[in-house]
Amino acid sequence: MSLGNRTILVVDDEPRTRQGIRQTLEVWAAGRYIVETADNGIDARDRLLQGRVHLLITDVRMPEVSGLDLIRSLKGEVRKPVIIVISGYAEFEYVQQALRLGAVNYLLKPLDKGELVQVVEAALKQEEEQQRHEKLEKLVDHKLMEIDPDTAGMGEPVKEALAYVEQHLHEQLTLAEVAGMIHLNASYFSVLFKEQTGVSFSEYLSRLRIQRAKELLLQTRLPIGEIGERVGYRTDKYFIKVFKSLEALSPSRYRQQMKDERSEIQ
Structure with missing residues (x-):
C-alpha cells in the first residue's frame, strides 16, 4: 500500500500538545504519512482549502475559530477528511457536538500515546474505505x-x-x-x-x-x-x-x- 502522499493535519493552540501528537505520529508513521500542524482554526481552514488532507485531528476549543467551527466549515465539501477531535474532560458536550457533525472518534487530554496511535489507525482505515466507496461509485452505473x-x-x-x-x-x-x-x-x-x-x-x-x-x-x-x-x-x-x-x-x-x-x- 503506497501511502506516502497521504496527509494528517494536527490542529491545537497548545504547543506542547500539538508537537507531542506530531512527534508521536511521525515516529509511528515512519515516513508513510505526511504529518502537518496548525496552531489555530484559521490557518487550518486555509490548509484544508489548499490541498487534500486525509485525516484531521483538532482540538474542539480554540480561540477565534474553534474545532467545531472548523468541522462545520467542511460541510458541503466533496472530499472531506476523516476527523478525530481532542478535548478536556470538562468539554464532553463539545465532543458530542463534534460527533454529530461527523467526527469519527475523540481523544481526551492528557493524551495517551498508545491510544492516539490506535485511534488514528482506525480512522485511517475508515478513510481508506470511504475512498474505495467513492471510487466504486464512480465506476458503477x-x-x-x-x-x-x-x-x-x-x-x-x-x-x-x-x-x-x-x-x-x-x-x-x-x-x-x-x-x-x-x-x-x-x-x-x-x-x-x-x-x-x-x-x-x-x-x-x-x-x-x-x-x-x-x-x-x-x-x-x-x-x-x-x-x-x-x-x-x-x-x-x-x-x-x-x-x-x-x-x-x-x-x-x-x-x-x-x-x-x-x-x-x-
Missing part, C-alpha cells in the same frame, strides 16, 4: 445495476435482447436490428424493453457502452479512440460527447482522475 435478467418480471424476449447486446456491443446496433433478432416488431419491442428494464433501449445501450469504456480506461492503456471503437462508437467525437453526457467529464479526464485516486489508496 446504478441504473444498469438495477436491471436484473433474473427478476420475475423479465420476459424471455428482453432477456435475449440483453444477452445479444452484451455479445455484440462493439457493433453498430440498432433497436430494429435487435428486435428482428428476437422476432418482435420494433415498436412493440421498444415499449416492452422500457417496461421491463426501466430505461429505453437507446439509454441502455449508451450506458452499457460507457460502462465498458470506463472499465477499459482503467484496465488498459488503449487510446481513447480505440476504446470508443471497441464499445461501438465510430468516431472519437461522438464517443466523448456521450461519455461526457453520462459522466460529466471526458474519458481522458476520467482516466486521469481515477488513476490519481488509485495511486493514493493502493
